[in-house]
Amino acid sequence: MESVLGRYRNLTILVGVLFLQVLGLAVQVKRSADAEHTRLIRIWAVDAITPFERVLVWAQNRSGNVWHNYFFLRGVRAENRQLKEQIEQMRLEQVRLSEDAAQARRLQSLLAFKEQTIAKTVPAQVIGSSGSDLSQSIYIDKGSNDGIAQDMAVITVGGIVGKVLRVYPTTSLVLMINDQSSGVGALLEKSRLQGVLRGSPNGELVLDRVMSDEQVSPGDILLSSGGDQIFPKGLPVGTVTKVNPGKELFLSIKVKPAADLSRLEEVLVVTEKREQEPVAESSGVRVRAADILAQRLPSVPAKPAMVVGAPPTADENTAAGQTSSAVAKPPANGAARPITGNAIKPEGSASAGPAGNAANQSLAHDVPISGQPVTTQILKKAVQKPASRDSDTDVAAGSTAASNPDDSSVKPAKAPSKPSSAQSLPQPPASDDNPH
Amino acid sequence: MTIPTSVPITYTSGEQIEVYRFNIPVTVGVPLLALFLQAFVPRRLPFFSIFDLPLLVTIFFAMARRNPISGLFTGAAIGLVQDMLGAYPIGIYGIAKTVVGYGASSLGAKLDVENAGARFLVTLGFYLVHQAVYFTVARGMVNLTLNWSWSRGILAGVVNAFLGVLLYFVLDKFKQRT
Secondary structure (H helix, E strand, C coil): CHHHHHHHHHHHHHHHHHHHHHHHHHHHHCCCCCCCHHHHHHHHHHHHHHHHHHHHHHHHHHHHHHHHHCCCCCHHHHHHHHHHHHHEEEEEEHHHHHHHHHHHHHHHHHHCCCCEEEEEEEEEEEEECCCCCCCCCEECCCCHHCCCCCCCCCEEECCCCEEEEECCCCEEEECCCCCCCCCCEECCCCCCCCCEEEEECCCEEEEECECCCCCCCCEEEEECCCCCCCCCCCEEEEEEEEECCCCEEEEEEEEECCCHHHCCCCEEEEEEEEEEECCCCCCCCCHHHHHHHHCCCCCCCCCCCCCCCCCCCCHHHHHHHHHHHHHCCCCCCCCCCCCHHHHHHCCCCCHHHHHHHHHHHHHHHHHCCCCCCHHHHHHHHHCCCCCCCCCCHHHHHHHHHHCCCHHHHHHHHHHHHCCCCCCCCCCCCHHHHHCC | CCCCCCCCCCCCCEEEEEEEEECCHHHHHHHHHHHHHHHHHHHHHHHHHCCCCCHHHHHHHHHHHHCHHHHHHHHHHHHHHHHHHCCCCCCCCHHHHHHHHHHHHHHHCCCCCCCHHHHHHHHHHHHHHHHHHHHHHHHHCCCCCCCCHHHHHHHHHHHHHHHHHHHHHHHHHEEEEE
């Protein structure tokens, strides 16, 4: 026996080492419910690696900040201008969406639905990965000391990222949604079809369990369904890129993740979710797209008390025009009046102010103001708006149409020139209303 | 006629195959550096995740030492640390790299693996062996739902073999003759 072992010494040791590891694996698999038994050894490994990663990430961020914040500022002005315009558009979009959301809440409250909302998040920085092509997971620099717990959802502004798999005192391991062992309940935004999102060997996302007779097309948006009890419902998951017939009557749907999973730097960990019944708005104070527009329109500066008998000036004419317009077409509901807000909040640009007010004046008196870049044609267009329009939208449209068309700050305000219902969002400028 | 009284043990079947050793900082530092880079770099350079630096280091040390016991323990240690950093149970990489370490050192004791072509083929072969063992253990024992992609597996094998050839020439500088 000894001679056999001596002869096959290397092989015997190999079998012994493999056996020990297999035994250790079996123990872990059996006790997979609680990972406490493997916790200590993992902590040692993670504690040995992550400090270096933290230092490198810190140094990288510092050097990057110095470069980007102090030296490389080319194009910042133009970008700032673009962002401001984008904010304008998004504010309008926000108003429309808040209207939709309010309507949805009213309907949900009628049906006694409960919804999960994100109550609290903890921002974290990505400091490393698992170091394996076969396991799509990342390390973040927040752990149990920061309130992180297992199975918490990890998201970015773009979309969902994954869930917390293991928690250490100062770091956490996040299993990303493109890992092969990951699964996320998802639904298609348009068709509301539900499926399970899984990772593939090459790190792509695939939507499973959608029957092959369903209509799914590239470009469809995918949202979290909330069925996995980890991600709140409605978070962006990704976009369908390819649809092929798959196995067993199911479609094979490839999905591009909404969050850029390969270049994550900062993430948010959802540490607290709240389940609540939707509350319908009862105050009646609603902000409408027209109100937002009105706040952004040129305003009438405050005037001293008018001398009785003196001839009205151009500005006075404007104010009079506004007043008469408002009186002629009072708003249907009790919402804030754009004209009033317009007069109170002088937010419009100085150059566009008189021009915009001139349009209001033209609505009442049809008299253009000389010296302003307002043509008669524009004023006519402003006057020729359909009379069936909501009064708020009317005023906003008139003012906008008469504004300087070259002024980019009033672009969004051209939207209401199209006839629409009182709650609809102003659409982008139509070609027939464009003064150009 | 003189008869040689002793023959160096590093000679096999008339062909000279040398056995090398490494000092302790290299023995410990290089695998740790490989593990660190494998964990850190892919977050900055996503394509880097296709490489398996710990596997390349395992193969290099095993082939250079030409001692199966040393090779399997090196592979086991590197694999287990890699497991500890990952999301799956500890031991999957450990088993795969143990087999690779044993195989590479056994092969290194019989063949000359000093030239680039041999190194390329050996690395490619052991990469595929490593993946085969990994998937067998992951699916058979741990019941992970991992799917094998032939195209990606072979591509990764070729890419790792190329990197391995370059890396081995760098690591050759640390070799010390026994």
